Structure formats: C-alpha cells, structure tokens
Amino acid sequence: MLSSLKEKILNVSLFHTGDEIQLPKKKLINVNAGAEILTHFQDQWEDLHKINEDNARKSEKIALEIDKISTYVSDNKKNLGLINHILITSKLSTNIDKCLKNIQELYNTSQTIENDLIQLEDLIEQADFNKLKEEHEYHLTQYRSRKEDSLASFKTELNAKHLKTIEEYEMKKNAVLAERQQVFQDAFKSDLEMYKTSGAIPGRIQQKTQNSALLEEIQLDLDQNELDQFFSDEKSGGS
Secondary structure, three states, X not given: OHHHHHHHHHHHHHOOOOOOOOOOHHHOOOOOOOHHHHHHHHHHHHHHHHHHHHHHHHHHHHHHHHHHHHHHHHHHHHHHHHHHHHHHHOOHHHHHHHHHHHHHHHHHHHHHHHHHHXXXXXXXXXXXXXXXXXXXXXXXXXXXXXXXXXXXXHHHHHHHHHHHHHHHXXXXXXXXXXXXXXHHHHHHHHHHHHHHHHOOOOOOOOOOOOOOOOHHHOOOOOOXXXXXXXXXXXXXXXX
C-alpha cells in the first residue's frame, strides 16, 4: 500500500498533461514530497490496526460470553423441560400437599406441646409454692412449739417463784404469829400464876401504838392437865 502511494506521487510529479514547465534536471525528483501525508496515513493505519486488534480481542471475549450465555440458556431450557416433565408425570404436587399438611400438623403439635409446657411450668410453680408454704408452716409450727415450751417453762418458773414467795411469806407470818403466841402464852402463864397467888387477874394497859393481835390468830399452847389442876385447886380452895 505504501509503495503504491509512493509510485503515484512520483508519477504525478514527473508526468503532467498540457504545457509542462521544464525544471532543472537536478530538481526533477523530490524524495520528501508527500512525506507528511505518508506519515499521516501511516499513523492512521497503525491506529486502525491497533483498533482492529483490540476489536478482535473484544470479539473473542464477547464470543466466549455469548457461548456461556447460550450454554446457560440451553441448560435452563433443559432443566425447565425436566421440571415440567416431573410436574406432569410425577406425584410431586401430591407430595407437596402432603408435606404442607404434615407441616401444619407439626405446627399444631408444637402449639399443643407449648401449651402443655406452659401448664407444666404453672404446675411446677404451684408445687414449689406449696412446698415452700409447707416448709414455712412447719417452721412456724416448730417456732410455736418452742414458744409454747418456753412459755410453759416460764410459767413453771413463775409458779415456782410465786410458791417460794408465798412459802417465805407464810414462814415469816408463822414466825411472827409464833412469836406473838409465845408472848401471849408467857403473859397468860404469868397472869395465871399471879391469879393463883393473889386470886385476882391483873389489868394490863396496852399502848395505842402496840399492834393488837386478832383472836383467831392467837393460839395458846396450854397443857390441859395443868388447866384441870388449876380448876381443881380453885374448887378445893373455895370449899
């Protein structure tokens, strides 16, 4: 291509129709004529060559992608045909319906189990509450029993202290009464001896500040033989 262009340029420069101007012989051929045009077309040709090569590579890639897409579509078409065949000839629809029914039954069973578990949890909580209540009642009974035993022991201790106090009081009272009885008995004996001697009972003046004893509190410890002897002596003296 480049050689043909170069020849055409040379022919144009050497041969002309009509009147021709005679040029000097040394300037008949200009080897640089058209160099810029030649360079321009050469650069365009190189660019076109690169573009063609790039397009060829892209075409190869596109061809591969098209081949992949074609294979994918073909496989999907076969799969769709197989699925249609299975749906038409097999019992897949029936099996799907059975599976759906089984899933529904399983769901109902799970709901029943969940409700039963909730009731079981309620029963467990109630049993735990009853157990805790029984434990509290047992501890309360034990506490009440201990308190009753403590109260009984305290009552017994109080009764013992009260009886001891009463006993001590009775002992003190009896000691005072015995002391008073001894005093009155000594005074009676003294008056009796004086009566035997003088024949008269001496009068005794008691101070107002002296505590008088009650008659029922005074017990005279007299010898009955001595009293009988006293009255027999009185009778014999009077006769």
